[in-house]
Amino acid sequence: MKQKTTLWDVLVITLLVLGGLTMLVPFLWMISTSLKEPGSLFDLPIQLWPKKLHWENYREVLRVVPFGRWYLNSLIVATGLTFLNLTSGAMAGYAFARFSWRGKNPMFLLSLITLMIPAHVLIIPLFVIMSRLGWIDTYYALILPGLFDAFAIFLMRQHFLQMPKELEEAALIDGATPWQIYWKVALPLAAPALATLGTFTFLGGWNSFLWPLVATNSIEMRPLTVGLAVFNTNFSTEWTLLMAGLSLATIPPILVFLLAQRWFIRGLTLGSLKG
């Protein structure tokens, strides 16, 4: 639509900008609080921005909670989940797209059904199984459930189906084994799908909360989300510290988002298919 800018457009754009700035208020309030002097938060009149910046809060929060460890845990879990998910999802997707084998259709239907079972149904039995295996409070419990993901399989299958077969057939005539064809021909061609799926899975792993909350109990094994939530219940009165911790937890992901916005948006839109 190419139109002249009307008064209506100006009004809409002004409202959009004002709304967008309002969206920022909670973040600004977080940063402002994180820089205030502890104990000064309830002094009247309330300061919108501290006169003297109290950076010590950041040093203090890093001293009282193992922030680095939580970050590391989240990174390990999200990376591990992404790796597992892409590896097994792409392999199975390829088998569903290119091979014909007995039991293919029933198995495809079975995976379709699991998409309808929401994750919360799995929390209790997974906890029971993981406790029996002695894996509670280990990375195994946090990462291994990513071995099967119906959504990843469907997505990769769809991608492989849309790829022309000629290159793979040429490789076959040249005497390549199916594994070589998959690894050297098909998978490199699926790189865009893998990148999008990877972004989406990584984000999901980074933000996951309920399962890590159940599957970890020592401070050291908590990922960032769970660490923060539990930190909150222990230090609920120390808002300056909590907001300093929250700034440390939210600002780096936001910076990464700003740098890689294109991938994130693709991954997020893709996520809508999964819900």
Next chain:
Amino acid sequence: MGGGVCRPHPTMRAFERFPWLFILPSLVGFLAFNAGPILLSLWISFTHWDVFQPLTLDTLLKSWAGLDNYRQMLEDPVLKKAFFNTLYYVVVAVPLEIVLALALALGLNRRFFGVKIVRTLYLLPTVTSVVAVGLLWRWVLNPYVGPVNLFLRWLGGKLEALFGALHLPVPATVHWLATQGPGWLEDPAWAMLGIIIASVWAGLGFRMLIFLAGLQNIDPTYYEAAELDGANNWQKFVHVTLPLLSPTTFLNTILALIGGFQVFGLIYVMTGGGPLDATNVLLFYLYQKAFGEFPPDMGYASAIAWLLFLILFGLTLLQWQLRKRWVLEEA
């Protein structure tokens, strides 16, 4: 996406020998962490199985309780409350989020200087984890020193002054706004609304993104034809945009509903289900029963999980039915 046809080429026969190698990792994951747990969950929901007993066929059979857990749900006042709280959350939050996101997408679906920056502003909460959102809003909604109530008190003060200047009596609501304002998470009457505000703030950008993608798929010639027929902006919106956007709107609403019924993180962080169970929702109640109380009641919690599953399954079926009738055929 156009559909490809899967027809094995004669020379691809060699592939037929290897599928199990490719399937194996997913199959192991499926059996161990998906199908197995689902069956176990279903079984546990029919037992009074004690989590401290060993997990053997014997203990599972001995603790068989038939429909006890499901019957218990009918008589549990807290569950009833959690169910209606969930419903309240979904019924308020989902339409609010969808309407706001649609309005935003319509506004942002135009080219102007800085449009990308404005879009990004709305997307920032989307990359913030639910836990961070919850913690942030607990502080922002603080009734005494949070910016929301600071603003409301300022607004109330201005209104009071206005009434004074007009020599009118100041209404009690305005006075209340100027001096106190809502108690938000500390007040059972306002707590759920506080959660809803935080969740809409967090989810808005994502829904907007989906709407934007849908809007950009609409063929501009439809608008040109409507303009030739002399349609104004409103008529174009009602007769072109809304019908052609219906698949997107539908998808967005269903996804928001399904997500809404599973709200957990915000509740856990912001209120812990309180005050007085005012924000206790189904998934949070399940968590409490299984992991938050002693002794844990895994049987009852599993039954709640299946109740929640039935609700979501019903929504999915409804989606299939309504899709045919409401949604304009996708091109």
